[in-house]
Amino acid sequence: MDFVKVEREGGVATLTIDRQDKLNAISPQLVEEIGQSLLEIESEGPRVIVVTGAGEKAFVAGADITAMSAMSPTEAKRFAEIGHAAMALLDKSPIPTIAAVNGFALGGGCEIALACDIRIAAENALFGFPEVGLGILPGMGGTQRLPRLVGPAVAKELIFSARRIDAAEAQEIGLVNRVVPQGEALSAALELADQIATNGPLAVRYAKAAANKALDTDLVNGLEYEADQFALLFSTEDSREGMGAFSEKRKPEFTGN
Numbered sequence: 001m002d003f004v005k006v007e008r009e010g011g012v013a014t015l016t017i018d019r020q021d022k023l024n025a026i027s028p029q030l031v032e033e034i035g036q037s038l039l040e041i042e043s044e045g046p047r048v049i050v051v052t053g054a055g056e057k058a059f060v061a062g063a064d065i066t067a068m069s070a071m072s073p074t075e076a077k078r079f080a081e082i083g084h085a086a087m088a089l090l091d092k093s094p095i096p097t098i099a100a101v102n103g104f105a106l107g108g109g110c111e112i113a114l115a116c117d118i119r120i121a122a123e124n125a126l127f128g129f130p131e132v133g134l135g136i137l138p139g140m141g142g143t144q145r146l147p148r149l150v151g152p153a154v155a156k157e158l159i160f161s162a163r164r165i166d167a168a169e170a171q172e173i174g175l176v177n178r179v180v181p182q183g184e185a186l187s188a189a190l191e192l193a194d195q196i197a198t199n200g201p202l203a204v205r206y207a208k209a210a211a212n213k214a215l216d217t218d219l220v221n222g223l224e225y226e227a228d229q230f231a232l233l234f235s236t237e238d239s240r241e242g243m244g245a246f247s248e249k250r251k252p253e254f255t256g257n
């Protein structure tokens with residue numbers, strides 16, 4: 001991997017996009033590396049995945065405009081498809097994902113953050129979709145995930161205007177969960193990841209699948225799915241351990257079984 005670093009600390013895997021001289025802009029190689037790294041991370045079964053950008057200035061300043069400017073429609077379609085596949089490894093992954101946004105999160109950068117379950121932003125983070133100003137559109141899931149997260153009207157305003165918003169406004173519209181001082185996005189994300197990692201891993205995975213289902217189906221089917229996942233957890237050792245530990249007034253020790 002030239003542009004992606006993966007570190008593992010306890011149950012938490014951190015994926016860092018590291019192409020600092022181009023503000024971590026996503027080239028075709030980089031998007032392939034993100035996808036491949038996520039597949040490798042998931043096969044190792046961490047409890048949480050944190051995604052961040054190297055350096056203080058940028059999370060990811062978007063897709064690589066220089067590379068895109070030479071693409072044919074077929075190449076652009078392929079680029080978008082590889083991007084979609086990589087983002088699906090974040091939002092459809094059974095493992096919870098947190099974006100630690102430490103600066104510019106523009107275009108494809110914002111779309112990576114959107115594909116994560118939770119977003120923590122540093123005060124200096126800047127979000128936006130500059131694509132229409134380049135004569136293209138958000139092609140890594142932004143037109144689909146942003147309306148689901150912040151509602152269609154706000155999403156359309158941001159996408160049509162290409163207006164940049166700061167971390168405070170991003171929090172106001174529900175784009176980010178939390179804003180922390182500059183330089184602390186990663187540590188805050190890791191702290192939250194550690195907290196998630198203390199919980200029953202299967203319970204967290206099934207809860208993520210159930211919450212994702214809410215976006216894809218109606219309430220009746222969603223509730224049925226929730227009841228099935230709820231029941232399934234009663235077949236796990238971890239549910240016996242978790243509820244038993246409560247009765248015995250001790251901390252549970254989850255094994256993921």
Ligand code: CO8
Pocket residue numbers: 021022023025026031061062063064065066079080082083084104106107108109130131134137138139140
């Ligand atoms: N692509 C290519 N190079 C970039 C990008 C980018 N998106 N962003 C920054 N860089 C490069 C600059 O060209 C510069 O390189 P060099 O030093 O060789 O000239 C270096 O990074 C540093 O950048 P700046 O000198 O411009 O730094 P500033 O602090 O002056 O400005 C900005 C920072 C405001 C972030 C500015 O760099 C900028 O506007 N960048 C472009 C932001 C943008 O428009 N992003 C959206 C791109 S489109 C997109 O993301 C589509 C996604 C959908 C397709 C996905 C399919 C997988």
